[in-house]
Structures are given as structure tokens and as C-alpha cells.
Amino acid sequence: MSIDKETVRKVAKLARIAEPEERLEPLAKELSGILDWIEMLNEVDVEGVEAMASTVETQLPMREDVLTHDYTGGGKPEDIVANAPKTEDHFFVVPKVVE
């Protein structure tokens, strides 16, 4: 499978990764190489084999519908905004975004 330069440009843009123009062509080659390598998996016949979601026999763990007070719970707005460059009254303050 080959990835062209324009696809790399688009994917980079969608992922908000700034790639200089001169890197697009080499990246296209590298990504194509990776995909070709993964393509090898298609050589295995998986007819009738169920897709595997995990390497161990396990089920999706579930939580009960109760409020927690450790890092998985709320009630700590100071901690939540602690790393933000700008805050006010426990809000994150970001450059204006209007759709």
C-alpha cells in the first residue's frame, strides 16, 4: 500500500502535526514502507477465525454508578486547572474559538 505526499499532508494537518514541506515526501516513503510491512499479515489465512480483542481471556471491567473521591472522581477543580497556562475562577481560558 502506498501513501502519497498529499495524503501525508492531510493526515499531518488532521493530527495537528506541523511537517515542513521537504519532510512530506520522505515521510510518505517511510509510512508506505510501514504499511507494506504490516500488509504481510494479510498472507495469513484467518477464514473462520474470530477477531481477537485481547491476548488474555478477559472481560471489559465495569464500575458501579457511585461517585469516587480518588483521581477518578471530581471535586478538585484546582488540580484540574493546575497545569493550564491561563485560568480564571477554575475555568480554563483559551484563545477564542467560535465555530
Add this chain to the structure above:
Amino acid sequence: MTAQPRKVLQGATGDWEVVVGLEVHAQVSSNAKLFSGASAEYGAGPNENVSLVDAAMPGMLPVINRYCVEQAIKTGLGLNAKINTWSRFDRKNYFYPDLPQGYQISQYKDPIVGEGEIEVELDDGEVIKVGIERLHLEQDAGKSIHDLAPKESYVDLNRSGVALMEIVSKPHMRSAEEGSAYFSKLRTIVRYLGTCDGNMEQGSMRADVNVSVCRAGGYEKFLETGDFKHLGTRTETKNVNSIRYVRQVIDYEARRQIEVLEAGGQIDQETRLFNVATGETRIMRTKEDAHDYRYFPDPDLLPLEFSDEWVEEIRATLPELPDEKKRRFVEEYGLPLYDATILAMDREKADFFEAVAKGRDGKMAANWVMGDFFGALNKMDRDISDSPVSADQLGGLIDLIADKTISGKIAKDVFAIMLEEGGDPAEIVEKRGLKQVTDTGAIEKVVDDIIAANPDQVAQVKEKPKTMGWFVGQVMKATGGKANPQAVNDILKAKLGVE
């Protein structure tokens, strides 16, 4: 489905049909969020209900809330839909400040609930069927506030991670009325089930409204072939949060699209916003590629699997749903379908009616509940929950009419006293001496006195039997309205010799 094109709109160049589909977001009524133990409650201070998981701090992993899964299954059962015991979560990738993960955990290819169908009542009593395409679980995003500062937006992540059920309809609605009636019915169902509080002002329930128009007959072809090319290009109007607005959006979009097409233009598949103040929709400015979400299975979450036994356990907890209740009201209480529909629409109203009707005449109970009682509540701007008259008391009043202790007319007066001052109807009747006089001896005495005092009227009634009404009025006046009207009539007829 009818074979006739329904509700055709006339344009300058011919007839058009409207086709509507809704994507409704209903917030699961849970204590905690879908993947964290932070509170899902509305109205807390900024970032108060945010855990490190919701803020997408590095290393945090989602753990699904079992109750939210249960509510999604319950809602699916209420929509008569297929429950998928194997489903999966995907990441929907996009960048926005109120989405700290950079993706929303949603279900793309394998939703927890598949196809279903519900009945929707229209204003004229007609019932249509609307297909459900799917229901899936997903996270809500945070909230950006744009008007607190000129050059900055304020972000509150309290909603971030709250569990939503997205309920997608098939394009089965054909008019503004059908679209809004469907939205209303969906709200009734989730409120009955208790899976969503249906509070639209707080955003617990909102609709993305898809509208397209096609030439008359196009929809039939779509139904026959399943091919969307027979339908027009649709627009999607986001976040419409009232039943009335859904109706306005469909009306406006249908008219706008017909105008554009008839002027030789074309409709682009686009996202629009509804302006509540003007009743118009406008295009939402979107960047190119904005809809390239690059879904892929979330590697942090295993597939969501559960047993058929669990589904059956949940099914066993389902309350009687509005459609079943409506049918039972017709059969059990002999109500007209229209009355049954109105009462069944709201669980609180239905429960109140049943408490009044139990062991009594159903039609009489419905008349009192829907007429005098709801009318009074409306006037007082109150709900059943803070009504001055309880179901027991209203039932007691009906008993007094049924056993002829009071007449229907006096009952209205007693009801007015109950509203004003509260209290037990039997006591009110007793204390104020409002009991109906059924003692024929006492009524005869009054009748005799009136006949003796009014020889002219007696002569006249022989000529014109209709004037007997005057005597009835006199007797009622003399007895303070308490004489049993039937007894008064019988006695007067006998004494005056009127047939």
C-alpha cells in the same frame, strides 16, 4: 407506510415532499459519568465535576459505568429494538478545546442497540410508525463559553465524559408535525423508563434535525429501493432543544430548500445552526476536513459483551410503557383513544388518573381529571406533585356523586372549596350541609308550597310543558341546590300532570 405522498408542499414549479430524520442525544440519568467516578449532575461550579480521567491526564484509563450500560439496554428495549450483546467503542477524533482527549469515545460500527420501531401519535389522532436505526453510548464534550471575554473562550469540563445515548431514527418522518411528534414521543419513552430526565433546558435531551426535500413521489421510490438517491441532499441542524424548535427547523429548512432548488440552486450537505430569536437556520462555518473523524476501535476498552440473561433481567424491570398503557386505558376504563393517549403521555398524569379511577367509573374519573383537575392546575400554574387536591380526595368526591350524596353541580362547588381550602370532600359536604336531599317527602313539601303559591304558572305548564323548567329552578332555589334533580323532576311531573 402509506402509498400516497404525504403532506406535499407546493412550490412554484410543482409539488415537493419533505423527509426528516432525527439524531437525538439523551443524557443517561446516572450519578457518575460514563467512564469515571465524577458526578454527572448539572449546575456545579466550573470544573467541579471533573476527574483526572475526564481531563484526559496522561495515563488515565476509562472504566465503564455498568449502570449506564443497563440504561442503554433498557432504552433499547423500550424502543422495541435489537440489543447487541457484543458492541464496541471507537474513538472519534477531532480537536476542540472542550474535548481534552482529542477524541470522543463513541460507538461507530457496532452500537449497543440496533434497529427498532416506535409508534407516534399525531394531532389528529393518526398513529405513524417510525423506525429506529440505532442507539449508541458515547461521551458528552465539555462546554465552551465565548461571551465572558472578548478574545478568549472559557472552558468548563463538567459535562465532559457524561454518558449520552444517541438515538438515530430512520428517515421516516414526512413533515414538521411528524418530526416534533416523534421527538416528543421519544422523550415520553425515556422519561417513563427513567433512563433520561428529558430536561431540555438543561440540555439533557437535544436533537440534530436532518431535513431534505424531493419531488413528490421520490420518497416512495426510496422506500421501494432503499436507495438514497431518490431523496434530496439533506442538511443537519444541530442541538435543537425543544419540541417546538424541532417543528420550526423542519418548516424553515423545507421552505428554504425548496426556494433554493426552484431558483436553480443546489443544496449542499452541511451543518446548520438554529437561531431561536429569528426562527431561521444558518450555516455553521466549518473547516475543510472537519468531518474526517478517523474512527478506530478504542484500544483502552475491550468490547462490551454481556449475556442474554442480563438483557432478560432488565426486560423484567421495564415499567408499562405509554403505548401499552394507552391500550389498557381504552380496554379497562372504556376511555376514548384520544383521552387515553393524553393521559398515557405523561407517567405522573397516568398514575394520578389510575389512582382516581381505580374501582370507580373510568370515564367519569377521566372527565374530572382531564377537565376540572388539569384545568385548575393549569390556572394555578402547579404540577401534580404540588397539587392542593390529592388523587384520594378527588376519588372521594367522585364517590359522593356516584352514591348520590351530592349532585354533579354541587360537586363542582365542593371541588372549588377543596382547591381553595383543601380538605376531605365528605367532610366539606357534611360541615356545609351540601348533602343532596333525596328524601321525597321533603321535596314534595317544597313542590306543594310552590304549586300553591303560583297558580298562573301551573295553568301555563298545562299548555306548555317546557315551562316546567321554571318549577325545577324554584325547587332548587328553595333547597339551596341540594335537591336531587332526578327526584325533583319525577315529583314535579307527577304533581303537574306533565308527561
